[in-house]
Amino acid sequence: MESNTHIIERSLIGQRPEAVDYEIDLLKLWRTVWHRKWSILSLVLVVTMVTILAVFAITPIYRAAATLIIEEKTAKVLSIEQVYGAEGAGSEYLQTQFELLKSRALAERVVRQLNLTTHSEFDPRQQPEPLIDFRGVLGHLDFNKVVPVTLPGDLEAGDGPTEAQIFDSVTRAFMDRISVEPQGRSQLVRVQVDMSDPHTAALAANAMANGFIESQLEARMEMSMTAANWMNSRLGELRTKLKDAEDRLQAFREAENLVDVKGVVTISAAELSSTSDRMIDARRQRAEAESQYRQVQAMRSSGWQRLASVPAVLGHPLIQQFKAEEARARAKVEELSRRYGARHPSMEAARSELSAASASLRGQVEQVVAGIERNYQLAVANEGSLQASFNANKSQIQNISRKEFKLRELQREVDANRAVYDTFMTRLKETTATSDLESANARVVDLAAVPTAPIAPKKTQIIAVAALIALGFGVVLTLLLDKLNNTVKNTEQLESRLNIPVLGILPLLKRKQRSQLARMFAADTDKCFSEAIRTIRTGVVLSGVDNPHRVIVVTSSAPGEGKSTVSANLAFALGQMERVLLIDADLRRPSLARSFEFPVGTPGLANLIAGTATLEDCIKQVDGIDMIGAGSVPPNPLELLSSPRFAKVFEALKGKYERIIIDSPPTQAVSDTVLLATFANSVIYVVKSAATAVPLVERGVGQLLQNNVPVNGFVLNQVDIKKAKRYGYSYGGYYDYYGYSNIKQV
Template identity: 30%
Template sequence: MQQDKHNTSHNRGNHPQRLEAKPQDTLDLREFWKTLVRHKRMILVMSGATLALALLFTLGSKNVYRATATLQIERESTKVMNFDFLELSGDIRDTRDFYQTQFELIRSRALAAQVIKDLKLDDKLSSTSPLTSVKQWLGIASKPTEPSALENAFLENLSVEPVKTSRLVLVHYDSSNPEQAAQIANAVVATFQKMNTERRINTTDDAKTYLEASVKESKAKLDESVQRLDTYSKENSIIIVNDKIETTTSLQLNNLAADLQKVEKDLAEKESIYAILSDKTKPMTERVGALQENVAYIQTLLKNLDDLKALNAKAPNANLRKQIRQREDEVEMHINVKRGALPGEIENLKNNKRAFLESEAKAKAAAIQEQEKFIAYGTLRRQVEINQELYQDLFKRLNQVSIAGGIAANNIAIIDDAQVPLKKFKPNLLTNLSFGALLGMLLGISAAFLREFMDDTVKNANELERISQLAILGVVPEVLNNTPSQLAQLTIKEPKSSVAEAFRSLRTAMRFVLRNDNSVVFVTSACAGEGKSTTATNLACAYANAGSRVLLIDADLRNPSLHRTLDVHATTGLADYLQGNIDTSELVQATAFSNLSLIPAGKLPEDPSELLSSPSMKALLATARTEYDHILIDGPPVLGLADALVLASLADTTLIAVRAENTRMAAVTNALKRLRQANASLSGLLLNRVALHRGGSYGYDYSNYYYNDDKQTEAGAAKKGVVTTLRSLKLL
C-alpha cells in the first residue's frame, strides 16, 4: 500500500504545473530603474572618480585668458563685374555661404603665417588645449618649431563667433599671457582687413588687364565686320534709306505698287459713277449727285424744277407741266452726256491696271532673285551690331573697373579692438566639475546597462519561469552577517524573520505539489554555492516545527555539510551504511531540534554514484517512508556529477535551489535538461538569497512587513536601525 502511494505521487510529479510568463515586448521604465538601483554602487563610484579627475585636471591646468576683437562684415552692394566668366572670386549668392567663407578666411593658414611673421611669435606660442596640458604633465609635449606646427598651435587658440541677427563677428584668441592674447587678436583682425583690401585690388587689376585685352580684340572684330558689310553693299548696289535696305528693284516695286493702287481706286470710282448714272430707277437728285462737272448749273436746274413742281401741285396747268418736262429733259441730257464718256475712261483705266500688274510681276521676280543678297547683307549687318554691342559693354566695364580700382573700398570694418583681459577664461571649476559629474554619471549608467546586458544571471522571476517552464515555489530573501550554521537554523531560532516566513511559504507550496505524506524530496541546485544545503535544512526545520516527523539525509558524499550546520558529531553515516559497515540503528542521528533527525554523509567513498544507486539506498528510503512523515535529501549539484540524477530518480520530487544574481541562466537550463532526460519529477524552483533592497524584479517583497511584537525592546529597535544604516553604507 505504501508503495502504491509512492508510485501515484511519482507519476503525478512527472507533470508539474508550469507557469508560462509571456515575454514583455514593451519598454518597461521600472526595469530600467531597477537596473540603475542594482548597479548604483558602480554608477556612484564612476561618477566620483570622474569628478575627482575633473577636479585634479582643473587644479593642475594653467590659467587661460581670452581677448576679443569685433569686426563688421558687409556684403558688397555692387559688383565690379557682372559677367559670370569674369568673376574671379566667385559669386556667393547665399548669405550663409558668404559669411562662412569669411570665417574660414579668418582662420586660414595664410593669415596665421602672416600674423606669426609680423609679431615674431616663433618662440612665444603655446597651446591651451587639454590634450597638450596632459602631454606636458607627462613630459612628452614638444614646443612647436616647424611652420606648420606653429600655425596649428596658433589656430588652436583662435576662434570665430558670429553675433546672432547682426553682421558683427567676434574674433577670440586664447593665451596664458593676457597681453599676448590682446596683441594677437588685434593683429588678426587688422591683417584680415588688410588682406581683404589687397585681394580686392588684385582682383580689380586682373579684371582690368583682362578687359583691356578683351576690348582690343572686340574692336578689331567690329572693324572687320564693318568693312565686310561696306564692301558687300557696294558690290550689290544696296542702298540704305531710313535705316531700311533698298535696291533699284525694290524702289521700282514700291513705285509700281503706289501707281497700281491709284489706278484701282480711280477705276472703282468710275465704275461706281457709271452704275449710278445708268440706273434710271434711282432719284434724279442721286444721279445728279454722281456728276462731277457743271454741278452748280445742274443744281440750279434741279431747284427750278422743284419750284415748277410745287406750283403745278398748287395750280396744275399745261404750261407748267411743259416747263417741267423741258427741265427734266435738259437734266437727263447732261446725265447722258456724262454716262456716255465713262466707258472709254473705264477701259483706259483697266488697260493701265494690266500694264502695272505686268510691271509689278516682273519687279517681284527680280526682287526674289535679289533675296539672297538681302539675307547675306542682314547676316553681315547683325554681326556688326553684335560686335558693336559687345565692344560698348566691355568698354563700359573697363571704365568701371578703372574707377573701382582707384577707390579700393573695403567691406570689412574693425568695430572694437581687443582689450587686455582682466579675468581668466578657463579653467572654470564649476563648469568642469559639472561636466565631470555628468560624464561620470553617463559612463556609470552606460557601464551598468552594458553589464546588465552581458550578465545572464537570474534577475527576473518571470523570465526564470518562462525559460525553465517551472513555477517558483518560494523566494528566500538575502540575510547578511550570518554563518552557514546560523542560516541553516533561522527557521527555528528566528521564527518571526522573513527567512522563516519564506520557508513556511515553501512548505505550504510543497504540500500542494506532493498531496501526500511520507514523500521523499530531493533538494539540489545547478552549481555549487547556491544554498541547496541551507534550503534543505530550513525546509526540514519548517516541517519539524509544524509537528511532522522529518528525516534529513545528507547524500552529498563529495562535500557534506549538514553535520556541521546542525552541530551533530558523527563518525559514520550514509556512505558507511551503503557499504555495509553499519546498520540502521547506528545510522540515524538525533539533532537539537525536536521531530528532526539526520543521516550524516559519513566517510567519503571513492565512487558515490555507485553507492547511491545501490539497492541499499532504495531499501533505506522505503524504510524511512514507514517511520517519517517527510524525508528530505540534500544532494550534490546537477552539473558535472551523476549523483544528482540518481537521487532525483529515487525521490518523489525534486526541488531546485537557484541563487539570485549569481546563477547563470544557461546553468539552470542545462541542469533542467539533464534532470528531464533522467525522467526526474520536478516540483519547482526556489529563488534563494534575493537582495530585495537592490530593486530586483522578483515579484516578492518581505522587506517591508514585520511582526508586531509588544515585547520588542528599544535595544532591538536600535539594533534594526543600526543594521539598516550599515546596509545602506555598504550599498553606497
C-alpha cells in the same frame, strides 16, 4: 539525445496560458539605475573633477573682431577692365575678397608688422613644457581650437630652427587662429583673431583689417603703374603707325598730283552731265534725219514726182510754193485747152509756163532731198562726236574716283591711328594724374576692441557635457551589466522560464556558523526565516494532498547554494507534525555530521549500505527528528547508491517514517541526484539568488526532467530583501511581513 533546454521547452508546450510578451519595463529599468545611483554619481563626480582640473589648466583664448565693409567697385585704369579682372561680380567677388582676407600674404604682413615671431605665444623657442599633459590625458580634445606650433624640417639632429623656419611656423600658427565670418547677406565681414593675449589679439585683428585695405591700395597702385608702363610702350607703337600712315597719304597725293579731288570730280561730273544731255538731243535729231533719209531713199527709184509726195519733202515751204505754181500753170493749160487748140500761141505759152513750173518744182525737190541727206549725215557725225566726248569724260571720272577711294582709304587709316593715339594719350594722362588718388574697395566699420571675456574654453559647458556624458555612460553601463547578469534574481524568472512554481524564498542571513544555519528553524532566532520555512513546508504538504510526497530529494545546481541548510530546516519544520528522517546522501561532500557536530567516525548511510553498521547505529536524533549522516566517505559513491542493498535499506526506512528528506549532491557536479530521485516522490530545487545562472538551472532541471524526475518546486535561497525591493521585486507573499524587521543584511 536532446538538450536539456529543448526538453524543458517540450515539457512546457501547452502549459503556458499565453505567449511571452517582450516589452520594455521602464519601471524595472529605473529601479535598476536607481539601485546603482551612488556608483553612477561617483563616476559622474570623478569625471567632473578630472574635467574641471583639465579645463582650468587650459589657457583661456580671447577673440578680437574687426568689422569691414567690402564694396563692389569697377576699375578706372582702362576701359577694358577685364584685362585685370578688377570688376565686381556679385557673390563671387565677395567670396574672393573673403579668401584674400585669409591669404598667407596678409598673414605674413601682420606677423612682420606686429613682430609675432618674438611673441611668447608663437615663438617655439619660448614654449614651456607643461607639468601635466592634460591634452594627452583627455585624448587630445580640441577645446579651444589652438593649434600647437610645429616647425618644418628635420630638427632631430639637435640643430636650432632657422629664422625662415620660425617665420613659416609662426605664420601658419597665426593663420590657424584667423576666421572670417560674413554677416548675413550683407557686404559686412568680421575678421576674428583668437589668441591667449587679448591685447595682441585686438592689435592683430586691426592689423588684419588695415593690412587688407593697404594691400588693396598697393595692388591698385601697382596695377596703375603696370597699366601706365604698358600704355607708354603701346603709345610709342601707335605713334609710329600714325606717322607711317600720314607718310603714305602724302606720298600718294604727290604721286598723283592731287590738290582738290572733290573739285575736279565735281567739274568732270558737270561736263559729263552736259555731254550726256547733248548726246540725247543728237540721238533724237539723228533718228529724225535718219527717218526722213530712209523715206527719201525708198522713193528715189520711183521718180521725182514720188519724192515730192514724201512728207519730209512735201512739208518743205518752197516745195509747197512750187507745187502751187505748177498747179496754177496746169490749171491755166487746162482752161486754155478748152478754148484754143494745141498750136495756139496762148496754149504754147501756157504749156511753156507749165514746163517751167514743173522744172522748177523738180529742181526744188532734188534740192530738198539733197538737204535731207546732208542733215542725216550731219546728225550721224554729231552723235558720234558727242559719244566720243561722253566716253572720254566717263573714263576720266572713273579714274578720279579710283584715286579718291585710295585717298579716302589712306585718310581713314590716318584718322583711326590718330583717334587711338589720342585715346591712349588721354588715358595715360588721366592715369598718371589720378594714380595716387585710388580708393580701396573696403573700409573699416568697427575697430577691434580688447576682449574682456574669453571665448574658450567654455568651462561651464565642457563640465556640464562631461558630467552628462559620464551620467549617460554610467546609466548605459549599469543597464548593460544588469542585462549581462543572467543570474536568478527573482521568482518571476524561475516561474516564467521553467514553468515550475516557487515554494518559497529564504532571506539572506547574517554570516553564521554552519551549525547555526542548520538549526535556524529549531532555534527560532529569526522570525522571518522561520516563517519562510513554514511557507515551504505548507507548499510541500499541499502539493501532495492526494498523493503525499513521502520521499523528498533536496538538490541544487552547484555547491554552496544552501541545499543542506534547506534540507535540515525543512526537516525540523515537518518534524513538528510528522515522523521525519533526514538523510545526508551527498557521499562526496557530506555536511550533516559537521552541521550537527556528530562524533568523528559516526556511522552513516555509506556504512549502512555496505553492511558495516546497523540502522540503530546510524540513526541520530536531534531536536525530535532522526538523522542519518553520510558516514565514511566511500571511494565509489555512485556504485554504492545504485546497489540493491540501498534499495532494500530505503524500503525499510519508508516503512518506519512518514516523511524522508534526502540531501543529495548538486546536479551539475555528479549524477547521484538522478539516481536518488528515482526513489523520491518529489524534488525540491534550491537556487541561490543573484548567484546561480539561469542556464545552469535550466540544464539541471532539464537533466532531471529527461529522466522523468518529478521536480515540484523551487526554493529561492539567500534573497537580499531590501536590495530586491529597491529593484522592484516584492516577496511579501512568501513570508510573514511582521517578521521583516528582524532581517539582517550580510
